[in-house]
Amino acid sequence: MSLLVVGSVALDTVETPAGKVTDVLGGSASFFATAASLFAPVRLVAVVGDDFRVEEQIGFLRARGVDLAGLQQRPGRTFRWVGRYGANLNEAHTLDTQLGVFADFAPELPEHFRHSKIVFLANIDPALQLRVLDQVAAPELVALDTMNFWIKGKRAELLQALARVHVATVNDGEARMLSGEHNLVKAARAVQRLGPRTVVIKRGEFGVLLFHEERVFAAPAFPLEDLRDPTGAGDSFAGGMMGYLARARDFGVTGLRRAIVVGCVLGSFAVEDFSLERTRLLTLGDVTKRYELYRELIGAGALQERLLDD
Amino acid sequence: MSLLVVGSVALDTVETPAGKVTDVLGGSASFFATAASLFAPVRLVAVVGDDFRVEEQIGFLRARGVDLAGLQQRPGRTFRWVGRYGANLNEAHTLDTQLGVFADFAPELPEHFRHSKIVFLANIDPALQLRVLDQVAAPELVALDTMNFWIKGKRAELLQALARVHVATVNDGEARMLSGEHNLVKAARAVQRLGPRTVVIKRGEFGVLLFHEERVFAAPAFPLEDLRDPTGAGDSFAGGMMGYLARARDFGVTGLRRAIVVGCVLGSFAVEDFSLERTRLLTLGDVTKRYELYRELIGAGALQERLLDD
DSSP states (O other), X not given: XXXXXXXXXXXXXXXETTEEEEEEEEXXXXXXXXXXXXXXXXXXEEEEETTOOHHHHHTHHHHTTEEEEEEEEESSOOOEEEEEEOSOTTXXXXXXXXOGGGGGOOOOOOGGGTTOSEEEEOSSOHHHHHHHHHHOSOOSEEEEEOOHHHHHHSHXXXXXXXXXXXXXXXXXXXXXXXXXXXXHHHHHHHHHHTSOSEEEEEOGGGOEEEEETXXXXXXXXXXXXXXXXXXXXXXXXHHHHHHHHHHHOOOSHHHHHHHHHHHHHHHHHHTXXXXXXXXXXXXXXXXXXXHHHHHHHTTTTTTSSOSOOO | OOEEEEOOOEEEEEEETTEEEEEEEEOHHHHHHHHHTTTSOEEEEEEEETTOOHHHHHTHHHHTTEEEEEEEEESSOOOEEEEEEOSOTTOEEEEEEEOGGGGGOOOOOOGGGTTOSEEEEXXXXXXXXXXXXXXXXXXXXXXXXXXXXXXXXSHHHHHHHHTTOSEEEEEHHHHHHHXXXXXXXXXXXXXXXXXXXXXXXXXXXXXXXXXXXXXXXXXXXXXXXXXXXXXXXXXXXXXXXXXXXXXXXXXXXXXXXXXXXHHHHHHHHHTTSSTTTTGGGOOHHHHHHHHHHHHHHTTTTTTSSOSOOO
């Protein structure tokens, strides 16, 4: 099934205990599309400046079946983010953000994008998320990501957008801020009441909680010995999840659970190197191998039997 | 199999957002024995003061098959702990600790305790943990719990004790302090090199990581909507884990994984009420019911199949 993503394509400068990179490819749409395109054809909507060398920097996505017809190039500078991580890789310190051409981003969907069946609204202004939704004819599954900045600053628009989506992906702090509930179960239930029947709470190295209708699914993160750069982990997770859903076409509880695990697998690859260095080289074989390790990790086999024989 | 625990029996005064209790039964050995006795006969070694009403306060354990012959009663006051939790129930604020008779605790094992096959050394001075180990003839499985206080203050004795146990249970901060490694996988591997072939890292609401020989198992915590008091969650977890192992007599990877899940189940019950109010009423039926919910939570069923059909 066709999978549309709208988000950012950025140039990141990132320092972690493992090293430093300057002006490397980043942005939510880049991470998402790289992960998702392992599973399904992806349509990308974003904007870059005239300082961005499209073919050189993002051309590899075409070879992965990503349609870049929705990537606008405008006069001005590409969105830039400068960040640093300390030993606690769960927490990014933003040193600088330069919106550049992203400040005036007005997503326009090419005609053939308007019939996309699955849509991922990455973390951008909820007014723009609504603008994109207005241009899609009859989506079957829409997921939305957001952040504290919009929860505080554009609450009304965000609530409008949430009312129109099936899935919301947030981290624990965002779920708490959005709902006013500290307890995560209560917070997720409150977010569900705002619209999405499915709420995915991302907890970084602590894994993911999936609230789907009445049910809860907990997926631990894949424990890694060597993490180089957490940037893009959440969007790679979302790309794995939505890409798998687009391929499996099962939006029920089983499909969602497996999609969450695929997301965890993609997130675990993403943090093994800077930028998209690891995920751009991934094959489906790599993914299924780690999926098997993941099943082993959560002991799916060991827990098959009844607890007590007597 | 016979299961021996040495630890504290205490009187706790605890305040949480859900309420306050004064001088209620607490202590690592109490929580452990209450949980473990659901599965196996337990032998308890601890000390209380002459202000402690043994029959009234801890007599219920006898009915659960706990042998209290190792519970000393000495002149003086029982160990008291006063603590408070804020909205973040992961973090206890200790307001007061009065060791009382615990300051001079010198565990003496009754003759019939000395042939116990499974031993849990709860979080006490590692010199005392060693003293207990010296009194057990031929244990088949020994687990040890500890804390930052001993890692800093009694490192030499703790290393001696660790070299003699099969299982270490620590939280993430303790694993990091003990090993000097920030990454939890590296930290666990380093703790394994100190002796225990099995390292259990407890992460509170984020669940548990089990490192057994070369393998890793991740168990999320059971998400709860109403937590009243986290005190004793770790010792209830350990009680469930060790009790299950004593009953199942499988110390291999499958037995350990199921034991970890039983531990998570017991921990989840423990925090639903103050002191031992919830766990003391538990039946095996309650446990197996929540174990089934737990299997559903981690999607053991949904992940049975191959990821991709093609």
